[in-house]
Amino acid sequence: MADNALELRNIDMHYGYVRALDGIDIAVRQGEVLGLLGDNGAGKSTLLKVMSGAHQPTSGEIRVHGAEKTFGSPADATHSGIQMVYQDLALVDAQDIATNLNLGREILRRGPLGWLGFVDHKAQRRRSTAELEKLGVRTAAVTRPVEMLSGGQRQVVALARGATRVNGEQSGILLLDEPTAALGYEQTQQVQSLIRRLADQGVACVLVTHNLPLAMSVCDRIAVLNRGRKVADIPVAETENDHLVGWITGARASMFATASEAS
């Protein structure tokens, strides 16, 4: 399809003799949330790392907006508009929310002070407040140090840091690794609505999770991996919990059974 934001074709990945990924074809469109499910060791995280440039696939091609890319490092992926939100949030605890959100893209003051590298804190806070409002999240005052936030608020800040670096207008792609693993019910709801809003703003999201109800409620489409193969790729509306569990455990036959396997 032409409007695929990120497309992986026939991705193979070997660790020595171990075949972690076996001929994976997967794509996510702009404004779509793709859920990536699978048991431990099914290859979800490996696939996400291939997308984020942390791993290089043994073979296969990666296309971003139709153009073929080779990611030598996460920085290359970032350059192509792909942002990853890691499970360990990697926030600077002692600094406030605004500083965390602006790290690496600071606003300097105008005039001679700017030439000396002086940061315009007020403008940064204004921008962060505006960005958080646009995302529709309310964490705490942007001047609050991250160490004084609850787990859910930190997760939201980490998500927002990724989200403010991609956006719908620039056709951004956001990769999320277990964003709700450490969260309670209420905070999971908040993160869930944030992901949904990002997608509505045009960001393509790939969500790796173990949380089936979350995947069912937030994703548009779900792909299931089993032992390095894609066994299902289906819109959420056309599937149900039991089917997904069957694909994850391997009890249910693959949607893409090849001729050799069928015989």
Add this chain to the structure above:
Amino acid sequence: MTVTIAAPQAVSAEKDKDPALIRWLIFIRDRGIFVLWAVLLIAFSIWASPYFASLDNGILIANAAALTAIFAAGIAVGIICGALDLSIPGTAALAGCTCGWLITHGTPTGLAILVALVLGGFVGLINGLISLRGFNPIIVTIGTLSVMSGAAAGIAGGYTISGLDSLVFMGTDRFAGLPAPVWITAALFALLTVFLTRTRDGIRLMAVGGNPEAVRRSGIHADRYKVLGFVISGFCAALGGLVTTALVTEANPAANVSIIFNALTAVALAGVSLAGGRGSLPRVLVGALILGTISNALTIKGVSPYWATATTGLLLLGSLALEKWVSTSVSRRLVQSASASVHTGTR
């Protein structure tokens, strides 16, 4: 599939303020040391009246604290950036001896000072580059401490270099009534404070100390800022060495390791976490001033200086307890307010 929580338009109505109690606790944590110093000053003014509370005695305290403060600045920047720099006494001795050797061999004083300061930064650069190779910075800087003090002794030929009278302008001379070391300390702290809190590089340096991975993922070369921390630390060490030399107009090649412990006490009193990433230089300055204030007041009252050391130690332990209490209170309050917000809808 769709989720209807927290409509975006409800967000802007929220006021961006933390609860009053939390702000108060944050104030105690961030500004508590200033309150402590004020309390000490008032208590000593009454206890050691009338000798303590005079302008001259104030200048005396500031002058006595200046040297500790300069070295503490170096230690603090190193720790904030994520590494305890133990080579500071060696760098100080090397800077003093280099400057002394250059002056006695006919180099203009200004140039000799400049060379010594650059040398201090260079030592920091070496420390940083070695540490980046994955070695523990504490061991690396212990190694460079020995190398530097050996080199200082080599330059000085094993003896002190005396007769450095051209350095008195940064030692015992007074400008506008204040001794030179006080001016130097004030300038150094003003510069570093502005750097760490107002400039892009300073903020990134603090962030690297807090979480290098966060900085790396933001597309910044975290390693450069690690090295920068060492360079600043080395510069402060060289400056401290020069002031030490200027105060006695002699360059002593023996590295005085006890300055590390004085400086570390001031830094720890200021609540600079050894884990890195946090701390503020004005607080470090006050930490050094508190040390000076206590020993000054006890000296005035004729109390043995041993007790000054003991008091300082107790104060340090007390400040640790206070910090622990404040941070647990804050997190407890925050958990309460976070769970309250779920039901009141102020998310």
